[in-house]
Amino acid sequence: MKTIVITENALVIACHPDFPLEALLADNPPTTFGSAFFQSGETSLLIATKGCNDTSRLLVIGEGSKGFFDLLPVDDHATLFERCVRVGLRSFDKQIALNPNWMPYRQDNRTSLFATGSSDLRILAETNYDGSRNTYVYDLLKAVSTKDLHNCEPVSTPYLNAIAEFSELLAKGASITVNDSGSVVLDHIVSESVAKGFAYDEWLPLLSLAQRDFVDRDIVGPLRVRGAAGTGKTLAMVMKVLKIAKDAGENPKRILFLTHSWAMAGQIDEMIRSIGRDIPTASLVDVYPLLTISNQRDYSAIGRRSLGLDSDSGKRDALKIISTIVDQFVASDWVAYRSGCSPSFVEQFEALPNSDLRRNLSWDILVEFGCVLAAQGMLGRDRDRERYMRVRRVGYMMPIVTSTEREVIFRLWVKFLAHLKAEGLIAADQIVSDYLNALQTFYWEAKREKEGYDYVFVDEMHLFNAQERLVFHNLLADGDAVPKVVLALDPKQSPREVFAEIFEDRDKKNNSVYARAGLPNPEKVDFVEIYRYTNEISILAKAVIDTVPALDMGEDWDIPGGSSVIESGPTPVYYLEQNTTGVFKRAMKVAKKQQFTARKRGGQVAILCMDYEKFHTYQNAATGQYPRDVFVIKSRDDVEQLRYMNRRIVFSTPEYVAGLQFDSVVLADVNGDLVPDTNYKGHQERRFLSELYLGISRAQRELTLIASKDSEGLTPYLQRQEEIGNLKRA
Template identity: 30%
Template structure:
């Protein structure tokens, strides 16, 4: 007779092993594990399963899960996703230098915590935890509800928890289980999803694998800010991780604390942590603490740091993240609602629209103008929200009457800009109604908090001595200008703070990187920085590098004070295929053919579908293709950078995404689809053209071995920025 399992108990070290594992939904029925190099073993006692690491100890803290959370009755659409989120909360519980993503909307009440069980586009289900059951440091995941509920009102089976804990000692003393039979266990215990370019310990990397420029950066002292600039694939993140770990271990006996900040939670907790594990599989860096008990390394996003300090989850506020398609779709919906209100407002129609009849017509037909909402989103993020400009203020008058940069939205008259201010005002009101706030508003609040007496009193305890910022080109000027307040005051030397920034402006698909000028790169309030530039590409073949060099020539000429450097790099890889362009008669033929090629390649190459990506350059078409029944079974969608872990489930399916959602990843082959002239026109504004070229550059630079570009004659055929690569034969057109 099969025993119905009631609880699962996992020790702290085993949580790290499972966090790297490939898990299928079926595994959550019996939790069986194969023989593995990680030393994970399974002990079953009556109706409770214990998953224990090689060095598990009775004094350790444990994760206890009521397995009813994963029972069919709860109706979880993706049980393994919920389990992975439980593991992430456990990692956070036992290691305070790990953060819970803002998008999961964690909510606290006393010792209880709840998070969304999976993407809120799929469900409103939430998982509930007790962070101090019976006053211990254990973590108990005890329930799931179909909709958010008051934390204190959700019932908790405390008797089950106590039975599970009482059995830990016997489980630790139990004889090793017999070798499990060969078969499919529904779990594959694996190394981290993302690794360094080549194997090697931290010392081996420092001694043998860093090139001269990377070594120069790693050897920089902590007495000044340093910026690390380099094209995609030059090893910026690798260099940052090597320096972080090397400097951290050099300070083992001291009380210095480090922060490794990124713009993406997945980059921080999947890629950066994966690289750290590759350099030191013992993960000693996770256990280092100062004499006062503070973690010596904090890894996460500036938003997670802000939420940790401001406690929005306790106030019922929900940050609106724009890093994924869900948040951007929601913002589009709010902007369209704002436009509808503005075009029907008699005051605006009579007083402002007569000064810009062309703009009035464009707004009234916004459903037929796909680029309008995108341009407004960029104007909000890079100008209005960034500068905290509100209607009927001095700053609003200056915005309406002042000069504009060439990259900004084309708004030729004061009337045009007044209308945009009205749309923005309604948009902000809609956010307030939904108890939501934009990430820019969160940063503005965080900046204010860092000027409070409270932070002044906590700064020497909770601040940092060294701050690393990866993908700095995604940081707004407001985010950059608050970084100096994160340091302990003792970190300042001669008016300079040790901030280390890695970036490539051309990978930014919005104007955030260039809005506000170049001062945020040279001196974001931390003192004049020293530049190290990387010029050797380790990701891509010489053929892809040559194509990127020609594509670089298509970027609009922009005076960015030396920061918009020409792409001059050399590939360190062997020769490969020349990138190809295929032009299809119709959109349907393009989609069918590309996904057929990608699926075939996913079945044939090492690494499977996780090494083959189809990246769409048009966001509207991406949304349509993602739900198209004809190809939906051929791909795993990545709709946010928080979906990185989905890559391990690609198997014989390819990855389908947009370039900005896979920034930081690399693939064997990339298909860039809908490189159409309908989306790129030399008559467009400088900003629109730059953002489109950046999207192609970012997508193409994800490829290590092969690039296939595809366009449709229905949408004008290939865009003209491909003319130079075709003429220089760094891009080959095939039938």
């Protein structure tokens, strides 16, 4: 391969999902791509824009000591290239972060990070190489060989040869005509309307009246924007960040944009840089997941690593731990508690280990751990037990009838924490709890004026629990001023109960979610126009959310459902198959058929599984039978690679693709048995319907549902929609 040279201004173009990487690696690139042009020399390939000159900073990607791109499968080339480009962006702009999941490691001016999520190869790069302002990505080596970067010396010949050719290739490109209008285009993961490549001043007149009012409104205290999926909340938040930066002028501001995952952080970071590309500003805009901000300690120094519950593998690991400790508890201490428990509670604990009842119990315990115990920072001590015994039970929670049942759950929580400790694990909620304590110290008070933020923006607030919400206002530079925190939310998009508040029996009054987060009486702006999907899909989504049992959240549960302003499309349809095998075959058949029309519209097809227990089976079948046709998303951070898989069918669950949009969606296993008619129905019903709403609202043009006869057929929550014509059988 030839050495690749990318000028600083061309790096953002190299991030585009349709960037012709394979043609570049074959030394046969097009003449232009967007506003960039290509020039091939004897030893190097140049990617540059018209604004470049001999003094431009460069990212140089070398051949490696044992090869580079050829060391990985073709499917991994785009991921490797993106990470190299991200290293370049980071070296030229310190506001840009490297995803911690890539395990970046620095020694002096050298950086190392994993090439892909599944490879043991690490990228090696050096900033200001050879005394220049350039960054040189110089090797790809086994992780075991990169422990000491001082011993990983770069081979300089490819770099020096490329630099020698640079001026000549740049001069040759001066005569090439490029398409300036396509200079920057956002990742296709962003909703179709956002992906037009418009800059800030071009977007302003296109905003709705409600969006423009939100962007122009002065921030005098907490401000929240509410709206259903597809109403443009994230775009409006980005525009407001850019307006603050633009208006700051000579008085730069520090702005933090918090998200729930690195996937969303990366998307928003690209939106801010693309839409705000023409705004000259000295203001700082940081975009990070909350957990990254919170993870200020080196837990590896005490032998701990994070157990992430936002991924498929993390959840399954946690469920295995819970299942194990329940088995151990039933075989030992259970007899001392049994007589104080209700019959339904006893039935679940004494069910066979692999039965549906026991699996449902493990899920309920996982939610109780995450949304009640961990979310409130309870660490398993006696005072935490007393607090837990006082927690006021509400409808969405796991049904716990007696005080003995609470004792059982708390005992399991203590055992769970002990298991984490023994295995060298630490839960995300424990990291946040540590960080909250750090934010209450004199040390933070002394430095917050300098390192705190003037504004904090929070996307998808409905995904943050009570403990996490306490972080927001504590990150502001002025701890005494009215908090300038801007929130976007739609609680019905959350398949978890984290947004609901937890109260203790001794609480005198039910303070709101916002008051308890230190954000009292936030102003409210509602978005009701939907730009993402057809009216036919909008009607079905609204019918589902109107059925969801309300949490104790007051007006924020009654956010306007919204109405679509885009052209009509086909009525959603459903299939009724005999069994799980039939559901899988039908899902793949429908998806492959819809893929052709979706591609013509520039979109993608997704199969989303409603039954989490079957998701693992389906993904194995999909990757085994259709390895070149599907791309499985098993966590929100897998979305990072989706931009390079836009010709494949996405296979996932609604939760993992929250915030993303697809031309066509196939929802598998929309079954009646997912909400069993038991004492536990209330909270399972809410969780199922929120997940269903989330899945439906991922579709832009076509929506197909599939149910199984051996799982009680189509969920009864949608049968009425068939009767009135909002859903029809295929």
